[in-house]
Amino acid sequence: MLNNLKQDEAGRMMALHRLDILDTQVEQPFEKIVELVQQVINVPMCAVSLIDADRQWFKACRGLDVCETARDVSFCTHAIQSIDPFIVRDATLDPRFANNPLVTDEPHIRSYAGIPLLTPEGYVVGTLCAIDRVAREFPDHEIAILSNFAKVIVSELELRQIASTDSLTGALTRRAWMERARIELNRAWRHDRPLSILMIDIDRFKTINDTLGHPVGDLVIKRFAELFMKTLRNSDALGRYGGEEFCALLPETSLENAGLLAERLRVLCFQEEISELNGLHVSVSVGLTSRQNGTNDVLAMIEEADRALYHAKKSGRNCCQSYEDLSRELSSSVA
């Protein structure tokens, strides 16, 4: 059976990012499951592979020396095209794989069985795969075992998603966002890449709650979160930092581009029509900062963005303020 959603790569990537699992640390529970699969199916290599935009990343693996490979050479990228098991009995006889570097060189893959990891929304985010260095069959009972292990893995990933997702908005919880921010900032620091952070606060939110009631306040938070998530890229991460305060992590984004995005979000929020507000337009204030001077300190960046946000509020709200501009202004006024 073909996966009806297989062409929806953007949706698939969003589903993958919602799991918030890419580039997380080695975790024993997943390692133990993979070890178990390796023993039961009797293969030298086994992995929980997640298919990112341009790579496959292993959440857990046995018998493989790497934690990721390019997507275009991965067997799993073929496996996620369908919700059915993907089996290659002899890669050297299969024109799709005969010249694949993973076949001709280390780890010399010869046979492969990949079971798609299907989320409840119907997206295949990766596979549970069993790999051998010799040509072999994967009989039905082994495929059944692998399929059941795959369901167990998805069910654990779902639990993890519950833990890391804010139930009202679908954004990451503060804790999960901080964790993601640490990972991304470390990556930006290692590769000397740009990264920016936005802190977004809904203006006069207490007044909305007091005058129109908490259900309307919740609706505003929810609608703005939807708007943010629709506007951000798959690789960005939105978190609910506090009651009506959001934070957005923008990897590979310069201060200039973060400023443009912040302004776009501000305008979109103000233009948003919410009938329950009886014609009232709600605005947001945004504070932003970018990775400067080789920092890899998330808390320091959050503090900068927060200070910029505070200044935006003080300047009349419904505006964006960068920490960099703010500190320049402060130093010139001191001088």
Next chain:
Amino acid sequence: MTTEDHIIQESIASLGEINVPAALQSRIHDHQRHLMGLASSLLAGGHSRESVQRAIEVVMESFKHELTIAIAALVEKQNAQ
């Protein structure tokens, strides 16, 4: 009761000590269903009752770990509201 029923009952009993919030109860049922499928397929594949038991225990332990984290996060969210 089938062999897999026995194995799953024994394994799932270890969750008894955890106070699972209503919001996560359906996950327990789903997981129980997946464990049943796994136990059945392992038994059908010729694995011994003991090895199936061990496999289910490993999977259950892993699930319990995630469940505990999810419960802690739910409690934290409720306290924050």
